[in-house]
Amino acid sequence: MGIGDDCALLAARPGEELAVTTDLSLEGRHFRLDWHPAEAVGHRTLARGLSDLAAMGARPLAAFLSLGLPPELTCAKRGQTPWMEGFYNGLLALAEAHATPLAGGDLAQAPLALADIVLVGAVASGKALRRSGARVGDQLYVTGRLGGAALGLQLLAESQGKARRQTHPELESALGPHLYPQPRLEQGQMLARKGLATAAMDLSDGLSLDLPRLCAESGVAAEVEAEQVPCFPGATLEQALHGGEDYELLFTASPTARLPRSIAGVPLTRIGQIVARRKGRPEVTLLHKGRRSPFLAGGWEHFSA
């Protein structure tokens, strides 16, 4: 934390645009001190911002963190590591994995824990993935598997946070996508560099809430084939369709595009297609067991459910 000057100085390469995103995480809304280990809160804070860069196909240049903390989280308690240290450890480990320097920030005493993360990235001019480029006939894809974060949150909620302190390997793997989501930077960057995607965004609020946003920006409608949606092991179809915070990429590609089956070990799965917007037809239709129904937002609301 802390830089010598009033601002951090960054340089993009010639011919690059900058991508900037900011995400506010609040105790009680985006994380709970009794459910989420400090390391996971730090990881998730940065992952939200990195995932926004991934959605644009940008490479990270630097992160900036404004942190507000109650005094008891900054000092050691009963010989334990201070919460703040765990938070930084989690955040910096992910930052290192994606070569993202923490270039500045602000620290203040606050009555609750809050973290605002800013990511600055760079992308070749005109190559950024946008939400507005989907065209009728394009095929709809996701990276990875969906519903894992919702499953993890359910396990935490059912155990009132105790699940995080158990060391059962299966449980750890089930909590992984919720506690330590992986931003899909390599995938987004390759899609942008090779011009493979016509539109993209990251799945932060759940497929049923996010896909209509992509459709709205592109002026199109979409059909999702429920049977094709890749569910995280143990997650229900409901969790895969409506659960938030998976931070996988949702993207569209021309039907003639030659997509790899995976990028850097993460599978790409076709889950539907883009169709024309028509009066009286829902913006997004779900095809499930031979039936068509409007695909309505499940309303992922972090902890309010």
Next chain:
Amino acid sequence: MGIGDDCALLAARPGEELAVTTDLSLEGRHFRLDWHPAEAVGHRTLARGLSDLAAMGARPLAAFLSLGLPPELTCAKRGQTPWMEGFYNGLLALAEAHATPLAGGDLAQAPLALADIVLVGAVASGKALRRSGARVGDQLYVTGRLGGAALGLQLLAESQGKARRQTHPELESALGPHLYPQPRLEQGQMLARKGLATAAMDLSDGLSLDLPRLCAESGVAAEVEAEQVPCFPGATLEQALHGGEDYELLFTASPTARLPRSIAGVPLTRIGQIVARRKGRPEVTLLHKGRRSPFLAGGWEHFSA
């Protein structure tokens, strides 16, 4: 608020570097709902960030705002404008005055009002004003007048905030620097463009706290001539030396530099000089009425005083 894509895209000109700064403002610490009009909170939030750009000599490219608000501040009360609307009005008026688009942000419900502002600016490569460039023999300058923000805060505190609702013209002018500080963007940009300053920073925590920071970054010491310090009308010398949040620029210039007496109507005043750092001598010395004394930080702490 809200952009169509996951990030905002910005382009610097060829040969420019980017300057990025982030500042967190919290209810109770940086502003009080009963003392500060919503417009002033919005203005001050953005002014903090713009002032950091001014200190580097950068021109603003875009601002990003993460806002956390309790529900009662987002809705109208007894036919009055919602607090949030006043906040935006104040912020956007200053943004417009400095041609700074609000390019994105985040809005969340929070138990207290908080605003994290991010400013992205551009400055010709290698031309940014730094804190580290002051050399022995350089002269020390400030823009504008000091102590006005501390005076305004004192008036607000003495009246328990009632001063803001009075319409006495003298009072309004005395509250101005505290409620509506003016970031010195034109001044910083001209100093950078013409290479007039060897080092610069903005005065956010008060001269007695900020000058040692500049000295530390430059590896030098300084002498301040108290009689030369330009006090805001009505402010005491104490307020001018120790009061925070004036957001004037503090800078150094070579003794041979030809500085204008003012830039865009804001006076530049010589207040001292840079001297060598010596063991046993204070980092900053105050010359006052023929006496020399160590210039110690008054400890500006927003509302804790």
